[in-house]
Amino acid sequence: MATDDVALFRALRQTWEAVDPVPTDLVDRMIVAVATADLSAEYALLTLVVDADAPAVRGETDALTLQFTDGTASVLVHVVTDEKNRRRIDGWVDAPATEITLVQDDETWTTTPDHGRFSFEGIPAGMCHVRVLLDRTAEPGASTELRTPRFDL
Template identity: 50%
Template sequence: MIDDTALFAAIRRAWRAIDPAPAHLADAMIAAVATADLAREYALLSLIDSDATAAVRGDADMLTLQFSDGRTNMLVHVTPAERDACRLDGWVDGDVAEVRLIQDAGEHLADLEGGRFSFDGVPHGLSRLRVLLAAASEPDGATDLQTPRFEI
């Protein structure tokens, strides 16, 4: 009697002899899987305004960032609020269902009003925003947008 391991090995040898996989198949599949969710995983980050060289406190403490995946755009303002915390206000031009702020300390769900969202009492540290759209802006567009990490 043949055990399962030997039986599977014999079936594998038979299939490889009868119908071998194309030589480039494994590399093509790895590349396809790696790039399939790039629009969902990362948006393009560009710094719009930050005057870190100002000598007085005020607007210089505000950081403005813009994120885009080419279809959906997001504008984010980070301002100091209370000691060791900030306020984050943002706007998305898509039909937003949910916005989450992801930090090492945990996740926070945003207060939403149309395409506007906000977070109060945000601690300093590396952050990322995850936006879930109610519907994609295009038929093949993503409904889940995550920004790269940024420092608050």
């Protein structure tokens, strides 16, 4: 870069610093913004409730109960293994939801909840997460999606 260019950029910087200085709290605000960007997912992870020791409801199968929340909506998921080693997932969401999607690698299963209740059958074992599309028409600005952390079926 030529000496003239360096001098020009220095002059531009000084002009902008005088006309429109960087807010003194910008760095602190950016740290807070980045730290809280995924706060609802972190909160959902922190409020994860696992009840793997619960007795099986149907026969000698393993059962798993998980609860997720973002502070405004909660999802309860109950998983049992069938005789073909596939999973049946029964779930409940306590907020108005329009669609529930179970995501496992490249595979997705979608259903519409009935008064908050939903289920998926024949799901193979593996890591997955649940995505709930919430109906927030009565709450402008509220999050329209609750996405659980990944969990193992």
